Amino acid sequence: MNRLLILFLMVALMVGCGDGKKPKDVADNQEVAVESQNEEKVAFPIYDFEGLEPLLHKEDDQTYIINFWATWCKPCLEELPHFERVREEQKDNNVKVILVSLDMPHMWKSRLEAYVKNKRIRSEVVILDDPKQNEWIPKVDEDWGGGIPATLIYNKEKRQFFEKGFTYEELNEALNKFTK
Amino acid sequence: MKTKRIFGFFALLLIFGASFAMGISAAKDHIVDDGYEIGDVAADFSLKNVDGKMVSLSDYANAKGFLVIFTCNTCPYAKAYEDRIIALDKKYKSQGVPVIAINPNTKSGDGFAEMQERAKEKGFTYPYLHDEGQKVYPQYGATKTPHVFLLEKTQKGNVVRYIGAIDDNYQDASQVDEKFVENAVEALLAGKEINPNTTKAIGCGIK
Numbered sequence: 001m002n003r004l005l006i007l008f009l010m011v012a013l014m015v016g017c018g019d020g021k022k023p024k025d026v027a028d029n030q031e032v033a034v035e036s037q038n039e040e041k042v043a044f045p046i047y048d049f050e051g052l053e054p055l056l057h058k059e060d061d062q063t064y065i066i067n068f069w070a071t072w073c074k075p076c077l078e079e080l081p082h083f084e085r086v087r088e089e090q091k092d093n094n095v096k097v098i099l100v101s102l103d104m105p106h107m108w109k110s111r112l113e114a115y116v117k118n119k120r121i122r123s124e125v126v127i128l129d130d131p132k133q134n135e136w137i138p139k140v141d142e143d144w145g146g147g148i149p150a151t152l153i154y155n156k157e158k159r160q161f162f163e164k165g166f167t168y169e170e171l172n173e174a175l176n177k178f179t180k
Numbered sequence: 181m182k183t184k185r186i187f188g189f190f191a192l193l194l195i196f197g198a199s200f201a202m203g204i205s206a207a208k209d210h211i212v213d214d215g216y217e218i219g220d221v222a223a224d225f226s227l228k229n230v231d232g233k234m235v236s237l238s239d240y241a242n243a244k245g246f247l248v249i250f251t252c253n254t255c256p257y258a259k260a261y262e263d264r265i266i267a268l269d270k271k272y273k274s275q276g277v278p279v280i281a282i283n284p285n286t287k288s289g290d291g292f293a294e295m296q297e298r299a300k301e302k303g304f305t306y307p308y309l310h311d312e313g314q315k316v317y318p319q320y321g322a323t324k325t326p327h328v329f330l331l332e333k334t335q336k337g338n339v340v341r342y343i344g345a346i347d348d349n350y351q352d353a354s355q356v357d358e359k360f361v362e363n364a365v366e367a368l369l370a371g372k373e374i375n376p377n378t379t380k381a382i383g384c385g386i387k
Contacts, residue, residue, distance in 0.1 A: 074257050075385055100383055104256055104351065131349040134360075137380040146345075146380045147323045 030142070031137075042108045043116075046127040049136035055098060055126070056140065059156045062094045062179045065171075066152040068128075070102040071111040075165045077147040080121070082168040086175065087123050093179055097123040102148060105129065153178055192370025215321010218377050221337035222248070222329065223338035225316045227309035228292070229280065230299040235280070235307045236343055237331075237338055245368055246298040246338065247361065248329040249290050249346075251281050253298045254289040255384035258325045260350050262302055265326070268346070269360060271305040277330075277365050279306040284317035284325070287387040317386055330374075344379030 054067060064112075067083055069076035080099075082116055087097040099121070103112045108127060116125055137146050139162035144150060150163045155178055162174065183272045216222055224237045237246055241334045248263060251258040260346055269279035281304070292310050299308045311317055319341075320329055330342035342364035347356040 080248060096251065104260075131351045131355070132357075133350070133381045134345060134348055134358075134376075134379045135351075137382070145323055145382070146382045147385050148382060149385075 007077060023143070042127070044108075044125045044127050046108075046129050048130040049128065049132070049139065052100065052126065052128050052130075053139070056152060056154070062096050063153065063154075063155040063175070065095065065097045065175065066100060066154075067097065068100050068102060068148050068150045070148060071107060071164050073148050077115075079165045079167075079171075080119070080150055080168055081101075082171050083123060084121060086170060086171055090175070090179070095175065095179060099123050099125045101127045104169065146178045184222075186197065189225055195317065203324050204345065209221060215338045216325075216329065218340055220340045222331050222340050223319055224281065224338070225309075225319075227311060227316065229307040229309055229351075230292075230296045230304075231307075232269050235309055237280070240278065242276065243333055245330065245332040245341070245365075246277045247277060247365070248320070248331060249279055249281050249326055250317055250320070250324075250329075250386070251326040252283045252285045252290050252384070253294055254285065255325045257350055257383050261346050263278065264346055264353055266302070266305055268365075271358070271362075272365050273305070275365075275369060277281065277369070279304055281308045282311050282316060282322075284311040284314060284322060284386045286314060290387075314386075323383055324381075328361055328385060330368065342374050342377050344376075345381035348379075350381065 055064070058064060065086070067076075067080075067084065069080065071077070074089070083097050083099065087095070101112050112125075115121075133146060137144050140152060140161075141148075144161060144163055147163055148170070149165045150161070152159060152164065153174055154160050158178065160174065162176070166174070200305065226234050226236045231233045237243075240246070247268060250263065251261070253259075265279060265281065283290055285333060295308055295310060298304075322329070327347060327348055328342065329337040329340055332341050342361070344360060346359075346361045347353075348358045348360065349356045360376065364374045364377070
C-alpha cells in the first residue's frame with residue numbers, strides 16, 4: 001500500500017514538474033536565465049518541499065529544531081538570537097538547529113545572504129522555495145495556518161509544532177521535553 | 181490479580197492525564213485560531229477608508245457578498261497579490277461581490293497616510309480600510325496578510341463561505357493552477373458548494 005502511494009506520488013510529481021516548467025521556458029527565456037543565475041550564486045541550498053521533507057523526518061539520535069522564518073518577518077528576526085544561543089549551548093547535547101528561510105527569490109542574495117553574514121548566524125540555513133503552499137503547509141503540521149514564525153521540534157520519538165515566536169526561556173522549556 | 185488492577189488504575193490515570201494535557205493544548209490552540217469558521221455570521225464594521233469616509237458592509241444594499249481581504253502596504257506577499265486583488269474587484273464588483281480591503285497593521289509603513297499613498301499609486305478600485313484600534317481582524321480571526329474571507333449576504337447576515345489564500349502561486353500569477361478565490365466566488369454565485377472552502381498560505385503575521 002505504502003509502495004503504491006510512493007509510486008503514485010513520484011509519478012504525480014514527475015507529471016507535475018513537467019507541466020510546471022514548460023510554459024515558463026517558452027514564455028520568458030530571459031527571466032528563467034536570470035533566475036538560474038541567481039540560484040547558482042546563492043550560498044544556501046534551495047529546496048522545494050520534496051527536497052526539504054527528509055530534513056523533517058530524520059531518525060537519528062539528534063533532536064532537530066526546524067525554524068521557519070524570513071528576513072521580512074520582524075518577529076522571526078527577534079527570536080533568531082534565541083535559536084543561535086540554544087544551538088551553541090546544546091550542540092553537545094545532540095541538538096541541531098535548521099533555519100528554513102521562506103524569503104522570496106529576489107531576496108536571496110540581497111537580503112538573506114547579507115543578513116546571515118552580518119549577524120554571523122552559525123545555524124544551518126536552507127531555503128524553501130515552493131509556491132504550492134496549500135499543499136505543503138499541512139504536511140509540516142496539520143494545524144499550521146501558514147503564519148511565521150513557526151517552529152517544529154522533533155526527534156525519532158516525538159514531534160511538536162509551534163505557530164508562534166519564542167522567548168529564550170520558552171524555547172528551552174519546549175526543548176527540555178525532547179532532550180531529557 | 182492485584183497487579184492487574186493496579187496496572188489498570190495506572191492506565192486509567194495515564195489516559196486521564198493525557199486527555200487533560202491534550203485539553204490544555206487544544207484550548208491554547210483555540211486562542212490562536214479564534215475567529216470565524218465556515219458558516220459563521222461575520223460582524224459588520226465601520227472603518228475609515230483612504231478617502232476619509234467611513235465604510236460598512238451595510239452600505240452595499242445590492243451586494244450578494246463580499247471579498248473581505250486583510251492586506252497591507254509592507255508585506256511582500258501582500259504586494260505580490262496587489263494586482264490580483266484589483267483584478268478580483270474589477271471582475272466581481274459588477275457581479276455583486278466587491279472587494280473590501282482592510283489593513284490590520286499599525287506599525288511603520290502601514291499608517292493611514294501611507295495607505296492613502298499606496299492606494300493612489302496603485303489605483304485601488306476598492307475601499308482600503310484602516311483597522312483603527314485593531315478591533316476587526318481578531319474578530320475575523322485573520323492571522324496574516326493577505327488573508328481572504330468570502331462572505332455571502334443572506335437573511336441571517338453575512339455568512340463566511342471561504343477562508344484562505346487567493347490562489348496557489350504567490351510568486352507568479354501565470355503559474356497559478358488553482359484560483360481558490362475565483363473558484364469560490366463562481367461557486368457562490370452559481371449556488372454551488374465551495375470546494376475547497378479553506379486553504380493555507382504563508383503570510384506576514386499581523387503587527
